[in-house]
Amino acid sequence: MNNSNNINDAFKGWSDKSYNRGRHLVERDITTLGWATPFYPDNSIPEHVLNATVSGLKNHGSSYLLPEGDLRLREAIASRLKKFNNLDVNSHKEILVTPGSNAGLYYAVKPFIKPGANDEVLIPDPSYTGNFLSVRLNGGIPVSVPLHASDGFQLDVGEFEKKLTPNTKMIILSNPNNPTTTVHKRENILSLCRLCVEKDLIMVVDHSFEDIIFDSRELLTIASVEEMWERTITVFSLSKGMGLSGYRIGYLVACEELMSIYHRFAVNILGPVNTAASYGAKAALEDYAFVDFYRKIFERRREVAFKMISQIPGVDCLFPESGYMLWVNISKLGTSDEIVKYLIDDARVIVNPGTEYGACGEGYIRIIYGAFKDDEKIYSILERIKESLKKLAFKKGII
Numbered sequence: 001m002n003n004s005n006n007i008n009d010a011f012k013g014w015s016d017k018s019y020n021r022g023r024h025l026v027e028r029d030i031t032t033l034g035w036a037t038p039f040y041p042d043n044s045i046p047e048h049v050l051n052a053t054v055s056g057l058k059n060h061g062s063s064y065l066l067p068e069g070d071l072r073l074r075e076a077i078a079s080r081l082k083k084f085n086n087l088d089v090n091s092h093k094e095i096l097v098t099p100g101s102n103a104g105l106y107y108a109v110k111p112f113i114k115p116g117a118n119d120e121v122l123i124p125d126p127s128y129t130g131n132f133l134s135v136r137l138n139g140g141i142p143v144s145v146p147l148h149a150s151d152g153f154q155l156d157v158g159e160f161e162k163k164l165t166p167n168t169k170m171i172i173l174s175n176p177n178n179p180t181t182t183v184h185k186r187e188n189i190l191s192l193c194r195l196c197v198e199k200d201l202i203m204v205v206d207h208s209f210e211d212i213i214f215d216s217r218e219l220l221t222i223a224s225v226e227e228m229w230e231r232t233i234t235v236f237s238l239s240k241g242m243g244l245s246g247y248r249i250g251y252l253v254a255c256e257e258l259m260s261i262y263h264r265f266a267v268n269i270l271g272p273v274n275t276a277a278s279y280g281a282k283a284a285l286e287d288y289a290f291v292d293f294y295r296k297i298f299e300r301r302r303e304v305a306f307k308m309i310s311q312i313p314g315v316d317c318l319f320p321e322s323g324y325m326l327w328v329n330i331s332k333l334g335t336s337d338e339i340v341k342y343l344i345d346d347a348r349v350i351v352n353p354g355t356e357y358g359a360c361g362e363g364y365i366r367i368i369y370g371a372f373k374d375d376e377k378i379y380s381i382l383e384r385i386k387e388s389l390k391k392l393a394f395k396k397g398i399i
């Protein structure tokens with residue numbers, strides 16, 4: 001069947017290998033540090049969020065909400081956008097609640113790609129898999145723009161300029177970036193915004209990790225930059241910093257004109273998100289002190305995890321700027337795939353191969369240190385990784 005071949009083509013090179021591997025191996029009691037959701041597999045719903053969810057279920061659970069999102073939830077989102085993102089948005093007309101940010105990314109891209117027209121989208125590489133996939137699945141061509149370890153994987157407008165063609169339609173990026181954890185600097189963002197305006201490009205920005213940023217780094221919301229509001233779609237999620245990935249709640253923010261297209265998708269395709277989850281999400285957005293608590297946990301773990309993995313001979317690790325993951329250069333020990341397989345066999349741990357995040361991720365692995373509630377548990381798993389990789393380094397004569 002032709003259609004299924006198209007979908008297979010879209011996924012080619014961006015396989016869900018590690019997801020499948022994870023699913024089967026976890027059943028064989030192999031630990032996964034490959035899923036970016038806080039405390040996985042432990043449950044971590046804050047009490048007030050749980051109570052709001054249960055009462056939402058009891059009182060309203062059997063009915064649909066508005067397809068574009070319950071208005072009270074959108075109002076809670078709007079006040080958060082004002083406080084954290086310097087955005088003053090109309091909660092009726094400029095927000096769409098989505099079932100997670102993956103769906104948000106997919107629909108954000110959709111109106112700007114004409115299948116078969118060779119529309120190109122510039123995407124920093126390495127960056128989140130969904131950035132590349134959402135373009136391919138919509139019939140566009142993802143174009144990798146390399147990021148470099150030498151400057152901490154910051155955006156470099158010169159690299160974007162090199163990849164421009166008459167077919168370039170948009171840019172997609174994640175800020176903070178997953179997997180590198182980079183929080184993009186104001187001056188680099190502003191240069192990229194100037195390019196966007198000059199070349200009349202659309203910008204899609206994924207803010208999924210905005211809650212977990214360390215060392216008071218500034219997160220500049222691109223939609224708040226002059227001349228960017230009308231051409232920027234921002235994608236948010238409650239899965240990452242808030243640890244509510246099971247709720248499947250995210251949101252898109254864009255100007256009224258663009259949002260009217262997305263609202264049509266909501267009415268005709270997506271439908272409203274789960275009613276009880278929507279009530280819980282509103283409680284989380286209104287009382288978010290727990291996010292600071294989580295950030296402190298990850299800040300503490302980041303020191304220990306970084307120190308542990310950096311001690312391995314031949315391995316280079318970036319000190320994380322955000323999130324709860326390490327981006328680790330293992331190229332002296334093997335390819336990304338080889339090391340992932342080796343760690344499954346030798347340490348009984350699953351991590352992500354860097355190539356899941358673009359071709360420039362070759363030679364890297366991503367390790368989630370945000371898993372499990374118990375610090376000691378995660379440290380003992382990291383110790384297993386450390387000992388395994390030390391053994392490999394010794395075999396390769398690196399010690």
Ligand SMILES: Cc1ncc(COP(=O)(O)O)c(C=O)c1O
Nearest residue numbers: 036100101102128178208237239
């Ligand atoms: C950067 C980034 N964006 C989006 C997502 C999708 O998350 P969700 O669909 O749960 O919001 C992920 C998940 O790993 C991610 O890492």
